[in-house]
Amino acid sequence: MTRHLQYLGLAALALSAVAVSPAQSAWEPTKPVEFIVPAGTGGGADQMARTIQGIVTKHNLMKQSMVVINKAGGAGGEGFLDVKNSKGDPHKIIITLSNLFTTPMATGIPFSYKDLTPVAMLALDEFxxxxxxxxxxxxxxxxxxxxxxxxxxxxxxxxxxxxxxxxxxxxxxxxxxxxxxxxxxxxxxxxxxxxxxxxxxxxxxxxxxxxxxxxxxxxxxxxxxxxxxxxxxxxxxxxxxxxxxxxxxxxGLDIEYLMLRGVFMTPGATPEQVNYYVDLFKKVRETEEWKKLMSEGAFNTTFMTGADYLKWVGTEEKRHEDLMKAAGFMAK
Amino acid sequence: MARRGQSAASAGPSQWSVEIGVALATTIFSIIVIVGSLKVGIGWGAEGPMAGFFPFYVGVMILIASAVNLVQALPQSREDLFSEWGQLRQVAFVLIPTAIYVALIPSVGLYVMSIVLIAFFMRWLGKYGWPLIAAIAIGVPVITFIIFEKWFLVPLPKGPIENLLGY
Amino acid sequence: MEEIGNLFHGFATVIQPFNIMVMLVGILLGVIIGVLPGLGGANGVAILLPLTFSMSPTSAIIMLSCIYWGALFGGAITSILFNIPGEPWSVATTFDGYPMAQKGKAGEALTAAFTSSFVGAFFAVVVITLVAPLVAKFALQFGPAEKFAVYFLAFCSFIGMSKEPPFKTLAAMMIGFALGAVGLDQVTGQLRLTFGFETMLTGFDFLIAVIGLFGIGEILLTMEEGLSFKGRAAVINSKVVWETWKELPRYWVTSIRSCIIGCWMGITPAGATPASFMSYGIAKRISKNGANFGKGEIEGVIAPETAAHAAGTSALLPMLALGVPGSPTAAVLLGGLLIWGLQPGPMLFVEQKEFVWGLIASMYLGNVVGLVVVLTCVPLFAAILRIPFSIIAPIILVLCAIGAYSVHNSTFDVVLMLVFGVVGYVMKKCNYPMAPMVLAIVLGDKAEESFRQSLLASQGSLKIFFANGLVGTIMALGLIALFWSVISKGVSRLRSAPAGRSA
Missing domain, CATH: 3.40.190.10 (Periplasmic binding protein-like II)
Incomplete structure (x- = not known):
């Protein structure tokens, strides 16, 4: 495992060196982007990621290709850990569901939203x-x-x-x-x-x-x-x-719950890299296919980036912590 | 090189000792499973069995089966060979290079190590000439690269050399 | 009948030159995917999905489903030639397919496997065509208790058939269960048996275990016995297909039984893997040649292949009618449907008639085209065995490493694969059976999950497993299967007491 990490770190270093070199111009991916789904195939997050992959490819929104990879092990912990451990690799983004908050709390798998770089909230899923x-x-x-x-x-x-x-x-x-x-x-x-x-x-x-x-x-x-x-x-x-x-x-059932469908990327990403993905998702949101998905699934289409997004996620984590504690779901 | 069957005079580890070894290994495994299950709870709550319930009894069954296997193995003849030393050396010829191959993939990358592994086998075991070795040892990873990385976009572990080439 | 009319309309859609071409491309890619461990049907479908946006939904789904057929056919190739099953449902094919190849009958084994796949899939498509709405309704009957009963039946009809010492079988099977339990417990959401190691989160994947136990283990055994694949004498015989076909009709009973088992297991959500094991187990018990199973009996290839592909095909129906994918590949197909705005579910058959019947028509034709493609390649595949061991062995090792790596993109899994290889070698030498272990890794956690879901629903009462006719019948069948093995052993012992195998 340590070897594995070393390798990843090494690769990441080499890659970031390559990525930074065309200094002045805006950043762009230089190899296929891995879009991690911390859930199984066929679920809501997976459907959204694959729809985005389809939109990006169909409308040629990215020069490099986008590859959707499911890493569902350990209630999504596998996917989040992979992104957390790929510090400085700008070719890896992850779509989240509520397991961003619940998995570390319920299983003790060590990660949190603070380990990742926030990109954008794409939508909120209703229940x-x-x-x-x-x-x-x-x-x-x-x-x-x-x-x-x-x-x-x-x-x-x-x-x-x-x-x-x-x-x-x-x-x-x-x-x-x-x-x-x-x-x-x-x-x-x-x-x-x-x-x-x-x-x-x-x-x-x-x-x-x-x-x-x-x-x-x-x-x-x-x-x-x-x-x-x-x-x-x-x-x-x-x-x-x-x-x-x-x-x-x-x-008479006073409960509100919305689930984050947002995107994060690896830790240590530069603002240019984040901006690239923010722009990409803005373009995705303009397409007919995306609007169709939103209306089929009755999504709440709030879009957030930057500090707003980070603040929203922070509040949401606190709320989940309260909910999980009240329910007795926290890992011992 | 290829020796088939067993010549009576040859030596090697006895089947007896390996059987005992395997039974002991499964015993250790069962204890690990039992300990792990106890950690998460093995009870049968109001809502059915807890997370450790099944693994615990599975562990207990492995323990019992290991004990029976051990007892059944003990009286067996110690004459039967598990394998001759010469045969085991053959196995080691594959196992050790493969172990090195696996160990170096994370740092050197899969493609380069595959070239080395294939070349090594063909040279050492097959005694082929270098032109054929070069063709196959380089050809296979290149085809693999095209199929996995280019067609199906499955990234495989890469090392410094691939990075130098821009991947 | 309205369905038949719709189907012919579907055929008209499919038989357009462009669609036929798309079909061929799909099949060929599928075979490549099936042959290479590490590329699953899901990979191929996922990667090609974006490419299909330029086509009509019908052409696109034809291409994607043909990849699915190609991969199904291709999975048997490595099982037979190298003892490496690329997909869970090909494991049972290795039991007799690989011994056949070792005896120099790789061509026969491949022909039997491909033909059986075709028969199984074709049967399932006919079932889908004729009784689609009924089948969807039947699938809805399966709650947790019913699912557990199906797994129970699969286990019962498979165990008790091994020739190895009973306590070694028990140990191997239980070790499989224990390995299958590692990782997240689905019911409580707790981690278990991971001992705090991050690499253990994902548990022990079936594919890694199988590549190691069967593939690497076999290479080590071959090395021990000297440097050659025993199958090297494989005669390349272009007539092998015809000659095998002449043999096959003799096994029609096995075929029909396997088709029925397969369809049934595919529609109940248990899927292709238990279907193949169950069909193999039952064929071994019933067949006159049962004692030869595991030594290279052609019937032992026919039974699991037919059932696996009948199940794999009929499992597409619940996906279309209910929106629940039966396999990762099916899940990606489902994603494709959604992007084209086709919402799987009960209304698909009403609102998207042309698409659905086009798909079903393409299942018929895709199968035929696939069979022709793979059968023409049989002599070619069999010829692979003539490549000297010192060349093919390192290539197999490389492909195994890639296969293990790409399951979770983890180099730790490659190490694990090698460990499983050594374990497999020692196990085989010490007479521990590997099949029950693999079956337990594949099905253990699913069976446990549905068992515990059932108990949640019944609040701890075991009566839920006999609560209605369906679940009760399946459980009873399972118990009979268990019980029957004892009886048949007793009967055969009585009948041929002196001819018992020498211990």
């Missing part, structure tokens, strides 16, 4: 409370009342253990007094299928993970965990649009 369409619950309140009456036998499926889905489940239990059995699955797609198959009572899937089943009339959205309704007014299922989903707060 919606879903139930099977065959069930009678029409509102979050009806569902929570039924869960309370059932006395802790209702099952909630979610992605991973001690991650965002379980944090929301925990918050729901705190807010309502209802008890849920939380069942961890490997990915958002599998979670949605468990709901469609009737093996669990509800999920808190991201919109994009469940939208296909909603269109097919298999699941029903009850409320969105955000302070305001979603902006997207295109009809999706029957005469319902994302905009017709009420907020959970209005249903």
């Amino acid at each position: 919606i409370l879903w139930v099977n369409a065959d069930k009678p619950y029409k509102s979050a309140k009806e569902y929570v009342d039924a869960a309370k009456a059932a006395g802790g036998t209702f099952k909630m499926a979610g992605t991973g253990s001690k991650q965002e889905d379980q944090i929301i489940t925990e918050a729901m239990q705190k807010a309502t007094g209802a008890k849920f059995i939380y069942i961890p699955e490997r990915g958002g797609g599998a979670v949605a299928v468990q709901l469609v198959g009737g093996h669990v009572d509800s999920t808190v899937n991201n919109p994009i993970e469940a939208v296909a089943h909603w269109k097919g009339g298999k699941v029903r959205p009850l409320c969105v965990f955000d302070s305001k309704k979603l902006d997207y007014k295109d009809k999706i299922a029957g005469d319902m649009s994302w905009n017709d989903v009420p907020t959970c707060k209005s249903a």
Whole structure:
């Protein structure tokens, strides 16, 4: 391992030497850029990274190619450690989900956002409370009342253990007094299928993970965990649009949770290098394909860079720490 | 060079000692597994088994199986050979260069080490002429480079020489 | 029938010169990917995905799915020639495929493997064509308990068949389980058995273990026995394909059984790997030649290959209909669909008829084209064995190192591969079976995960494994498979007591 690190350091040194040499002109990648996904294939982060890869290639936004690499080991710890240990290599960026905060807290794997160089927030992913369409619950309140009456036998499926889905489940239990059995699955797609198959009572899937089943009339959205309704007014299922989903707060479930879909790069990156990627993502956001992904998945399209972004991430980490502590999810 | 079968007079480590060694190694392995499982908890909580529950019993089963294997191996004949020394030397001919190859990949890079490994084998074991050696030892890594780095964009470990060439 | 009409419309789409060309390119790339350890189908699909944006979605998906077929075919090649399975579902192919190659029958083994792949995949496509909606509904029945039952059945039908001493088998299998458990525990989100080492986070990947145990281990064994591959006498025979084909119809029962096992395991989310092991295990028990399995029996190649590819193919259906990918490759295909604005799910079959039936039509044709391509290459592949050991061995070592490295881009894994190589060599010499160990590494953590998910859902009650007809039936089948091995042993012992193998 030490050899491995030495090598990486060496390579990084040599590379940064090469990278810095054309001094005056703006920085550009000199070899293929690795886009690390700290999650498995097929999940929300992976879909977004691959869409970006597609957009970059299709519109020729970068002279070098972009390669998406999944490093999902240890709840994403593998990917974050790789970026953390590649100090000074400007050809490695990583897309994050909430495991940027939750993985170090729950497993003790040593990394934090402070070890990485922030690039940009691309979007925020929403969470919606879903139930099977065959069930009678029409509102979050009806569902929570039924869960309370059932006395802790209702099952909630979610992605991973001690991650965002379980944090929301925990918050729901705190807010309502209802008890849920939380069942961890490997990915958002599998979670949605468990709901469609009737093996669990509800999920808190991201919109994009469940939208296909909603269109097919298999699941029903009850409320969105955000302070305001979603902006997207295109009809999706029957005469319902994302905009017709009420907020959970209005249903008496005062919980807000948004998940960061942001990009970081290796530590020790220069401002020119960061700016290159910021510009790249600005261009990506202008494309039709990106807008389509945003509306399909009902994303919150807030874009942030620099100090704002860093501050937002800092606040978010603190919030996760409180949530994780309250839920008893911290590693011993 | 190639000696097949076993000549009765030749010497080597006995099958007995290797069997015992393997059984002891699996015993040590099982203890590591058991210790690791105890660290994360082996209980059966209200929500089903804890993280260490399965590994713990798996470790216990390895321990039991190792013990049985050990007991069964002990009375075996000590005459049977595991392998002749000459044969083991053959194995070492592959194993030691490969170990060096693996050890040097991180610092020297995979491509350069592959050239060395292939050339070494062809020269030492195959006694080929240098032109053929050069063709294959350089050709294979170059083809590998084209397929992995150029077509499929899979980065492989590179060292100072590749860096000098601009990769 | 409406489906048939749609399918013919699909064929019309696929049989355009451009699409046929795209198909050939896809197959050839796929075979390269399948042959080289370290390049999975996911690599190829992911890298080529951007290139396909200039095509229509139908052409693009034809190309990508043909890479998938090519990789499926290609995976068997290294298993048979060098004992190195490039994909989990090719492991069972090595059991008899490699011994066949050692006996100089590499051509026969390759022909049997390719043909069986084709038969399995073709059967699965027919199933998809005829009963797609039903199949999707069936897949939805599988919750954690049902999944565990399927894994349980796969284990039960495979174990108990090894000739090695029972406690060595037990030790090997349990070591596999222990290795599979290293890393993150999916259910509690805790790290376990990592002892604080960062390199252990990702656990022991199957591919690294297999490349070491089988590939490197085999090179060490060959060295010990002298400098030659036993298969060097392989006669290059251009008629080998026809001659093998004449043999194959004899094994039609095995083929059909394997097709059914494969489809069933593919639609239930268990996938191709357990399907291949299960099919091999059952064929070994039922076949008249069962005792010869593992020594180079052609039936031992047919059974796992047919099942693996029936499963690999039918697994695409849940992906299209439910949006749940069954393999990393399928996951990347899924990503491709999304970029083209095709949302997999129940509505895909309604809203995107042309695309779906084009894809299904391309499955038929892609398979046929793939089979023709790989069969023409059989003599070429078999000829690789004539390359002298002192040239081919270092090349294999290099490819193994690349394969191990590219799993996690970690040089530590290359070291691990070499360690597994030495372990594999010693294990083989000491009569420890490797197959149960590999099966345990591949399936152990998944089986444990679904077992614990089930217990979470039932709040600790084991009754959940017999709670409904489906899960109960599968569990009962598993128990019968376990029990049956004892019975059949007893029966055969009674029947042929004097002819027992010499100890």
